[in-house]
Amino acid sequence: MNRTTAPRQSLRALPWSLVVLRLALAPGIVWAAASGRPDAVLSVCVLIALLSDIYDGVIARRLGCDTPAIRVADSLVDTVFYLGVLAALWLRKAAVVRREWPLLAILLTLECVRYVVDLRKFGKSSSYHSYLAKTWGLVMAISLILVFAFSRGGLLLGIALVLGILCDVEGLAMSAILPQWQHDVKTIPRALALRRAMLAGK
Structure with missing residues (x-):
């Protein structure tokens, strides 16, 4: 070298x-x-x-x-x-976890379902990095910083968890749409366009 x-x-x-x-x-x-x-x-x-x-x-x-x-x-x-x-x-902050547990349980369940679905279909986990996922990550991080540092941000944390649930639903939809593994799929319309291109290529 x-x-x-x-x-x-x-x-x-x-x-x-x-x-x-x-x-x-x-x-x-x-x-x-x-x-x-x-x-x-x-x-x-x-x-x-x-x-x-x-x-x-x-x-x-x-x-x-x-x-x-x-x-x-x-x-x-x-x-x-x-x-x-x-x-x-x-x-x-155990009280925060107990308060948000219903949303956390749904989110954790969907995360597990996504991994199982992706592994069965593609042989590896998905990596879509959609716009919704980026928004979720940012809102989640800000809410946690507020919760840890100032014991505030509970409402924002709840919003972040809802965004996470929506992100997992979006990810499952993308995995159902795409016939082949693909990374960095920003939106469901983009996934549909990729599906058409992949099927046309066959």
Whole structure:
């Protein structure tokens, strides 16, 4: 490897580093909650995870290394991180979890159903990164920062959970529409257009 390609290769590893960072934050936020660290630390963990989630995709696209593998990993790590957040929320704000439990139960059930459906149909989890999913991620992160740092944002958290449920319904619809695995499908109309193109290609 010459001197000019070495820095380029290092930069191409940056999106994966951000994904791994978010993965490490899952047990990190649970440890912070269990060990009595200030609530502000939990909020910072969520903020760092949000920024890493935004910029791993941005950087990957800029560097031309936005592969299906990193998109799938990105989606899976998001799920792992927010399971860690749920555990931290239970440790620190159990009343919030109890209040939102009906929505949480629906969301967790739909998440499991999606993974099963996608694995059976495509052999791997979906990674649609739709506009609705991006909105859900942003609203969820902001609501959790408010809940952890200021014990506020309960209404916003409820809205975030409803968005998550709608996102899972959208994801299931996309998986039903698409005959083949496809990443980064922003809307259901886009999924329908891809379906027509895929079937026409056959």
